Amino acid sequence: MSKDRKTSTGSGILTKIVRNQCFIPLIALLLLVAFNLIADPGFFKITLADNSAGNPVLSGFLVTILDSGSELAILAIGMTLVTAASGGQDISVGAAVAIAGSVLLRVLCGSNSRPETLQAPIIVAFLVSCLVAMLFGAFNGVLVAYFNIQPMIATLILYTAGRSIAAWVNNNELPVISEPSFKYFGEFIPGIPIPTPFFIAVACMIVIGLVLKFTDLRLYTEAVGINQDSARLNGLDPKVVKVLSFVILGVCVAVVGLIKVSRISTINYSVIAKDIEMDAILAVALGGNALSGGKFNMAASIIGAYVIQFLTTTLYKFHVQSDALPAYKAVVVIILVVLSAPKVREWLAGLSKRSMKKEAV
Amino acid sequence: MKKKIISMVLTACLCFSLTACGGGSEEASSTGTAAQEDSADSGDTAEGADDAAQEDSTSGGLIKVGIINNDPNESGYRTANDADLKANFTEENGYDAQFAYSKKNDEQISSAQKFIQDGVDYLLISAADTAGWDSVLQDAQDQGTRVILFDRVIDADESLYEAAIVSDMEKEGETAVNWLKDQGLDEYNIIHLQGQMGTAAQIGRSAALDKAVEDEGWNIVTQQTGDWNADNAQQIVQSVIDSKDSFNVIYAENDDMAKGAVAALDKANISHGVDKDVIIMGFDCNKWALEELFNKNWNYDGQCNPFQSEYIMDVIDKLENGEALTEKKIIMEEKGFDASTITQEDVDQYGIG
Numbered sequence: 001m002s003k004d005r006k007t008s009t010g011s012g013i014l015t016k017i018v019r020n021q022c023f024i025p026l027i028a029l030l031l032l033v034a035f036n037l038i039a040d041p042g043f044f045k046i047t048l049a050d051n052s053a054g055n056p057v058l059s060g061f062l063v064t065i066l067d068s069g070s071e072l073a074i075l076a077i078g079m080t081l082v083t084a085a086s087g088g089q090d091i092s093v094g095a096a097v098a099i100a101g102s103v104l105l106r107v108l109c110g111s112n113s114r115p116e117t118l119q120a121p122i123i124v125a126f127l128v129s130c131l132v133a134m135l136f137g138a139f140n141g142v143l144v145a146y147f148n149i150q151p152m153i154a155t156l157i158l159y160t161a162g163r164s165i166a167a168w169v170n171n172n173e174l175p176v177i178s179e180p181s182f183k184y185f186g187e188f189i190p191g192i193p194i195p196t197p198f199f200i201a202v203a204c205m206i207v208i209g210l211v212l213k214f215t216d217l218r219l220y221t222e223a224v225g226i227n228q229d230s231a232r233l234n235g236l237d238p239k240v241v242k243v244l245s246f247v248i249l250g251v252c253v254a255v256v257g258l259i260k261v262s263r264i265s266t267i268n269y270s271v272i273a274k275d276i277e278m279d280a281i282l283a284v285a286l287g288g289n290a291l292s293g294g295k296f297n298m299a300a301s302i303i304g305a306y307v308i309q310f311l312t313t314t315l316y317k318f319h320v321q322s323d324a325l326p327a328y329k330a331v332v333v334i335i336l337v338v339l340s341a342p343k344v345r346e347w348l349a350g351l352s353k354r355s356m357k358k359e360a361v
Numbered sequence: 362m363k364k365k366i367i368s369m370v371l372t373a374c375l376c377f378s379l380t381a382c383g384g385g386s387e388e389a390s391s392t393g394t395a396a397q398e399d400s401a402d403s404g405d406t407a408e409g410a411d412d413a414a415q416e417d418s419t420s421g422g423l424i425k426v427g428i429i430n431n432d433p434n435e436s437g438y439r440t441a442n443d444a445d446l447k448a449n450f451t452e453e454n455g456y457d458a459q460f461a462y463s464k465k466n467d468e469q470i471s472s473a474q475k476f477i478q479d480g481v482d483y484l485l486i487s488a489a490d491t492a493g494w495d496s497v498l499q500d501a502q503d504q505g506t507r508v509i510l511f512d513r514v515i516d517a518d519e520s521l522y523e524a525a526i527v528s529d530m531e532k533e534g535e536t537a538v539n540w541l542k543d544q545g546l547d548e549y550n551i552i553h554l555q556g557q558m559g560t561a562a563q564i565g566r567s568a569a570l571d572k573a574v575e576d577e578g579w580n581i582v583t584q585q586t587g588d589w590n591a592d593n594a595q596q597i598v599q600s601v602i603d604s605k606d607s608f609n610v611i612y613a614e615n616d617d618m619a620k621g622a623v624a625a626l627d628k629a630n631i632s633h634g635v636d637k638d639v640i641i642m643g644f645d646c647n648k649w650a651l652e653e654l655f656n657k658n659w660n661y662d663g664q665c666n667p668f669q670s671e672y673i674m675d676v677i678d679k680l681e682n683g684e685a686l687t688e689k690k691i692i693m694e695e696k697g698f699d700a701s702t703i704t705q706e707d708v709d710q711y712g713i714g
Contacts, residue, residue, distance in 0.1 A: 049629070057628060059628065172433065271617065323586045
């Protein structure tokens with residue numbers, strides 16, 4: 001009898017864990033960790049050594065994951081909100097990153113594409129690029145909220161035109177920044193051995209965490225995402241909430257633009273942040289968030305983003321052809337989609353019930 | 362009832378999406394350029410062509426050329442290529458040039474049809490894709506429009522065009538690989554960063570290295586595609602460094618990827634450049650890349666010549682004078698720069714962007 005009760009509470013905790021949205025990305029993460037541990041434990045080695053500027057920096061696969069995954073994590077924050085509020089995804093993120101990065105460089109360089117000194121403080125340039133990215137976000141948001149265009153189709157406009165706009169901002173020139181402090185955002189701040197993008201990502205997480213905790217953003221977003229008519233009847237304006245989510249994504253885009261451009265001190269309009277929107281959407285899906293909107297779990301999306309980077313880095317390590325990477329990601333997507341299909345869910349629920357019954361017997 | 366509404370909304374979305382796409386590509390192809398012909402306008406070909414034909418009949422004495430190019434924002438190479446064409450095919454030089462841009466083959470083909478109807482004397486084409494051009498080139502021939510291909514060859518019968526002015530990507534690769542051979546390293550451990558798989562530049566540049574690896578017994582540490590992207594290249598090289606594999610050559614098929622690779626090396630404090638631990642090789646001769654060479658941070662950069670108009674104009678001059686061309690395929694001269702010999706003049710003259 002007592003034993004029975006124990007198992008039932010045990011399975012209760014288990015179902016609680018399984019029900020938790022972070023479960024899927026965490027399981028994926030564990031699988032990857034286990035795989036690497038078996039294949040080559042050297043994967044987890046982290047070393048501290050000087051970089052070419054003479055600053056001590058950490059290096060190793062895990063550091064690379066934290067470094068490169070951070071951009072994706074930041075975008076996942078915005079994408080989660082857009083997904084939750086509008087029930088659709090923004091596919092113009094990569095192009096918008098190109099625009100934000102281009103604007104940033106334009107302000108820093110002024111009219112000269114190869115300045116000796118910066119023409120404006122970095123913070124000013126960042127704020128300008130932030131503003132531009134928010135405007136483009138608002139443009140997408142208005143198309144979605146006020147004109148009722150499906151998000152993926154509304155953002156297709158910017159997806160197609162964005163990179164050309166980015167090139168036009170700088171008259172098709174390729175500005176190069178020689179100022180060393182500009183590199184801090186994409187690499188390391190002297191004396192701090194952890195890559196800066198990770199700090200930036202953490203800052204973004206803290207900000208969004210506080211906003212979700214102390215404002216009604218979550219409530220409004222979920223209400224609009226679940227049923228916008230009832231949200232409207234309850235005095236919420238779904239349009240404003242939707243536009244707001246796109247504007248927040250715009251801020252995320254500007255931050256990522258800063259990191260991306262800072263990494264190489266220049267820009268390549270056609271390939272910067274290429275296909276990153278797909279990874280961001282995948283991060284949201286991997287976080288177990290319904291792509292049709294409604295309730296969302298921010299932490300799960302962020303973990304999802306790092307899991308995707310973990311997968312990418314693992315595949316690089318094992319010298320998988322990098323043009324085959326999308327195929328592996330596609331496999332992940334297929335598994336996710338199948339798992340979240342109602343039929344499969346029902347079947348799984350039935351399966352666990354039956355097995356529990358068996359246990360009870 | 363509900364279903365009806367949903368289906369109506371979906372239809373509306375579909376219509377909207379069509380117009381939305383059209384708007385997008387229109388913007389894409391006309392941004393930042395003074396394009397007189399917009400490829401996205403090609404939907405209303407007949408009308409537009411009539412108008413244009415009337416307008417064009419007034420321009421006497423000039424050689425009329427229709428130039429179909431890829432999107433100038435595609436890369437620094439393309440930007441330099443477009444700027445070069447624009448600077449040379451001017452009225453002062455005796456040309457009445459119209460430009461059309463698209464990275465889509467079908468849009469390019471409809472622009473070509475429009476140009477042929479406009480009655481241009483020469484049609485200059487840098488095709489987005491090699492297939493599907495036969496019938497439009499046949500039309501051109503029937504109309505007496507002479508076709509010159511630049512930058513890329515088309516899978517069509519040679520009789521359909523006068524000349525093709527191209528880069529020999531394989532030769533670019535060979536020049537680079539021969540340079541690498543001449544370095545006489547004790548051992549060659551190479552990280553090979555490939556461009557987007559299947560592109561002419563990738564195939565040619567990879568083929569040369571693959572052949573040398575086989576003949577010389579060089580060791581490839583890793584061979585992966587970075588999709589021309591600095592970020593991907595950085596991650597690939599980072600992963601090799603993290604694996605503690607040793608290497609002494611980075612063969613990147615464009616400058617961006619070389620730059621990404623160098624960022625990873627800097628992070629790990631691995632020296633690179635002239636007389637350093639790792640040899641850095643790039644392609645395309647971006648100005649900033651040649652500056653890296655000049656500062657001895659990189660070792661080699663192979664040119665992919667975007668300055669094609671002098672070759673094209675030479676061909677047109679010959680044809681106008683009734684001279685016969687000696688060969689259909691004209692291969693441009695392309696250089697390879699060595700960091701130990703490059704001069705400031707080289708940087709200024711050959712650097713693009």
